[in-house]
Amino acid sequence: MANMAQSIRMALHYGETHLGVKEIFGQDVGPPMGGVFTATQGLKTAWNTPLDERGIVGAAIGLGLTGTRCVAEIQFCDYIFNTIDLLKLAGNTSWSCSGLYHLPIVLMTPVGAGIRGSIYHSHSFDALASRLPGWKVVMPSTPLETYGMLLSAIEDPNPVLFLVPKALMRIKGEELIPGEPGTEKELKAMIDAPLGDRSQWTPKWPALKDVRVPIGQAKVLQEGTDLTVVSYGRSVRMCLSEAQKLEDAGEMSAEVIDLRSIYPYDWQTVKASIEKTRKVLFVNEDTEVTNFGEHLAYRATRELFYELEAPPQVLAGLNVPGIGLHNDLEEVSVPHGPQIRAEMFQLNQLRA
Amino acid sequence: MSQKLTDSSKTSSLSSELLVKIHDLMVKSRVLEERLIKIYKTGEAYFWIGAPGEEAFGVALGLLANKGQGVEYDYFHLHYRGTPTLVAMGLTMEDSIRLIMNKETDPCTGGRNFSNHYCFPEWNVVPVTSPIEVQYTVAIGTALAQKNNPKLGITVVTGGDAGSAEGDFASSLIWASRPGNELPMLLTVQNNRVGISTAYEDQHGEEYIADRGKAFRMKTMVINGLDPVESYLKLKEAYEYVRIERKPLLLEARVSRLYGHSSASGANFEDSFSDPLQTFEKTLMKHSILSEAEIKNIYKKYEDESWEAVEKVRSEKPPRAETVWDHTYAQGENADWRKF
Numbered sequence: 001m002a003n004m005a006q007s008i009r010m011a012l013h014y015g016e017t018h019l020g021v022k023e024i025f026g027q028d029v030g031p032p033m034g035g036v037f038t039a040t041q042g043l044k045t046a047w048n049t050p051l052d053e054r055g056i057v058g059a060a061i062g063l064g065l066t067g068t069r070c071v072a073e074i075q076f077c078d079y080i081f082n083t084i085d086l087l088k089l090a091g092n093t094s095w096s097c098s099g100l101y102h103l104p105i106v107l108m109t110p111v112g113a114g115i116r117g118s119i120y121h122s123h124s125f126d127a128l129a130s131r132l133p134g135w136k137v138v139m140p141s142t143p144l145e146t147y148g149m150l151l152s153a154i155e156d157p158n159p160v161l162f163l164v165p166k167a168l169m170r171i172k173g174e175e176l177i178p179g180e181p182g183t184e185k186e187l188k189a190m191i192d193a194p195l196g197d198r199s200q201w202t203p204k205w206p207a208l209k210d211v212r213v214p215i216g217q218a219k220v221l222q223e224g225t226d227l228t229v230v231s232y233g234r235s236v237r238m239c240l241s242e243a244q245k246l247e248d249a250g251e252m253s254a255e256v257i258d259l260r261s262i263y264p265y266d267w268q269t270v271k272a273s274i275e276k277t278r279k280v281l282f283v284n285e286d287t288e289v290t291n292f293g294e295h296l297a298y299r300a301t302r303e304l305f306y307e308l309e310a311p312p313q314v315l316a317g318l319n320v321p322g323i324g325l326h327n328d329l330e331e332v333s334v335p336h337g338p339q340i341r342a343e344m345f346q347l348n349q350l351r352a
Numbered sequence: 353m354s355q356k357l358t359d360s361s362k363t364s365s366l367s368s369e370l371l372v373k374i375h376d377l378m379v380k381s382r383v384l385e386e387r388l389i390k391i392y393k394t395g396e397a398y399f400w401i402g403a404p405g406e407e408a409f410g411v412a413l414g415l416l417a418n419k420g421q422g423v424e425y426d427y428f429h430l431h432y433r434g435t436p437t438l439v440a441m442g443l444t445m446e447d448s449i450r451l452i453m454n455k456e457t458d459p460c461t462g463g464r465n466f467s468n469h470y471c472f473p474e475w476n477v478v479p480v481t482s483p484i485e486v487q488y489t490v491a492i493g494t495a496l497a498q499k500n501n502p503k504l505g506i507t508v509v510t511g512g513d514a515g516s517a518e519g520d521f522a523s524s525l526i527w528a529s530r531p532g533n534e535l536p537m538l539l540t541v542q543n544n545r546v547g548i549s550t551a552y553e554d555q556h557g558e559e560y561i562a563d564r565g566k567a568f569r570m571k572t573m574v575i576n577g578l579d580p581v582e583s584y585l586k587l588k589e590a591y592e593y594v595r596i597e598r599k600p601l602l603l604e605a606r607v608s609r610l611y612g613h614s615s616a617s618g619a620n621f622e623d624s625f626s627d628p629l630q631t632f633e634k635t636l637m638k639h640s641i642l643s644e645a646e647i648k649n650i651y652k653k654y655e656d657e658s659w660e661a662v663e664k665v666r667s668e669k670p671p672r673a674e675t676v677w678d679h680t681y682a683q684g685e686n687a688d689w690r691k692f
């Protein structure tokens with residue numbers, strides 16, 4: 001069962017061999033390291049760029065202008081902030097020239113807390129990303145979905161920001177990626193670079209298949225009737241785990257939706273669920289002011305006001321300048337099981 | 353017209369046919385820009401920014417282009433003073449006027465952007481955008497795509513002197529000169545010694561901006577961009593070097609800013625700058641390549657053309673408000689969240 005880093009690697013390999021990816025680049029992305037999370041090890045077209053995020057994003061835009069499919073990486077989203085105007089530019093390129101150019105580019109970056117990364121390896125970027133019209137923004141939560149969504153991102157004719165929850169990077173999936181060998185050990189032997197000298201190493205890629213997770217489609221992870229929880233990335237796994245426990249304990253029946261795509265987002269799935277449960281909680285770990293969950297809560301209020309039994313709720317990261325290193329500081333700053341559970345209880349008790 | 357004009361500082365020379373052609377394009381560009389200014393001043397446009405004073409350099413840059421679409425041809429990452437280059441490449445007055453008047457027919461932006469924010473995919477002219485210097489980082493990407501192309505297309509970038517303070521300028525020097533991975537980039541700086549109101553001396557410790565390329569073992573040139581002969585000859589050499597060697601070159605050209613920064617500062621003629629067109633015309637007359645009457649006729653031809661273009665474009669439709677979401681995404685995909 002591949003972990004997320006391996007699934008990215010396999011998707012990129014599939015992209016290089018089947019979908020026309022010509023350049024994969026970023027800081028430490030090429031040999032010998034293959035990415036600080038090993039997500040780009042062994043790839044034919046992966047190379048190391050200068051330590052220059054603006055150069056990376058600019059290069060991706062330029063490649064996109066020539067129609068060259070590329071996947072660029074910003075090592076941590078904490079370091080993407082100095083490229084904001086270039087992200088704006090990528091987002092407005094097609095629009096501002098009335099469609100004369102499109103940018104078929106993917107920009108990946110690890111996001112979020114959960115690896116004890118302190119102030120500058122724990123930032124989230126989904127709220128800001130949702131303010132970049134022209135980009136598609138996605139955040140998968142399992143290795144298989146990462147694989148399928150990355151293939152969709154690569155083939156999309158628009159710029160796609162591929163946010164990878166870094167705390168999930170090493171978590172093994174529960175489902176096999178089609179083509180992946182049956183055991184973790186076999187996969188590792190095939191595609192993980194050896195320690196030490198790697199100069200002679202080449203990966204043995206499994207015969208991978210084309211599996212897609214379409215951009216813009218959410219997934220109902222657990223069906224329920226009492227309330228709806230909508231989340232993505234790392235926190236959706238936490239929401240699911242809490243919902244399962246509450247279901248098992250007979251406390252409540254919560255429907256859990258993995259939004260997967262932040263823009264364009266799958267309102268129809270969310271809406272149908274809210275119409276059924278009449279209560280909704282939006283969870284993510286970006287800071288709470290102003291948060292993408294607030295947009296969804298606003299929309300729920302606006303469109304479903306008379307069907308709601310309680311005000312839509314948003315549980316997000318505290319509006320603090322950073323994630324403190326100490327465990328207690330990190331735990332209090334972004335939603336975890338206990339906070340999610342408490343919110344669910346509270347919401348379940350509310351009646352309009 | 354067999355006489356040749358010899359540039360005093362060089363042994364090479366240009367044929368009088370070419371000189372006449374360069375002059376013609378410089379006049380066309382100037383008359384067009386002056387027409388754009390008038391359009392602004394009569395309240396028919398919101399904003400003007402453009403390139404009077406950069407014609408000698410800009411026309412040569414456009415004339416020497418290997419023009420076409422795709423990586424086999426040269427890419428152009430221009431800033432907001434690109435009219436002379438594009439006039440030399442074939443820009444029509446009508447299209448430039450459609451852009452400043454933000455008409456539905458504006459082929460570059462469909463009424464969405466300022467004057468001089470051109471975009472012509474058929475000539476690899478990628479969208480001009482307002483944030484200063486981003487074109488230097490974006491250009492890295494087109495040059496990467498051209499690096500190994502046997503057809504020898506190159507990437508050309510233009511920008512101002514003040515803009516070179518941005519990190520993107522340094523980015524382009526670094527990325528263009530990685531040993532073994534040099535990029536075919538003709539990086540140019542049009543130095544008019546001012547950025548809006550900030551004097552060159554307030555910003556630059558370096559005597560020549562081009563010298564910054566030397567630290568990257570880059571070939572550099574400082575040229576008189578007010579002199580069309582020098583501009584043409586030096587740019588020819590620069591293009592050839594980048595095209596054949598597949599290596600970057602940083603070229604700084606001295607230019608003028610004849611009508612101020614933009615309409616925001618009034619767009620009035622400033623005689624503190626020297627006018628490359630007047631100087632060139634004196635030389636052409638001195639060498640009997642063109643007479644005063646002939647020169648007047650050229651202006652008249654373009655005055656008439658510009659006026660006819662205005663009359664025509666004026667009656668064209670504005671963009672429709674309901675198209676505002678169009679092209680946010682490719683292939684007509686809906687981008688309006690209200691419709692998801």
Ligand SMILES: Cc1ncc(C[n+]2csc(CCOP(=O)(O)OP(=O)(O)O)c2C)c(N)n1
Nearest residue numbers: 482483484512513514515516544546547548
């Ligand atoms: C990133 C950015 N900062 C500021 C501005 C506002 N601005 C527009 S032009 C300009 C001056 C540019 O001067 P220079 O690079 O010398 O070029 P010139 O206009 O003189 O040709 C400034 C500050 C901008 N457009 N983009």
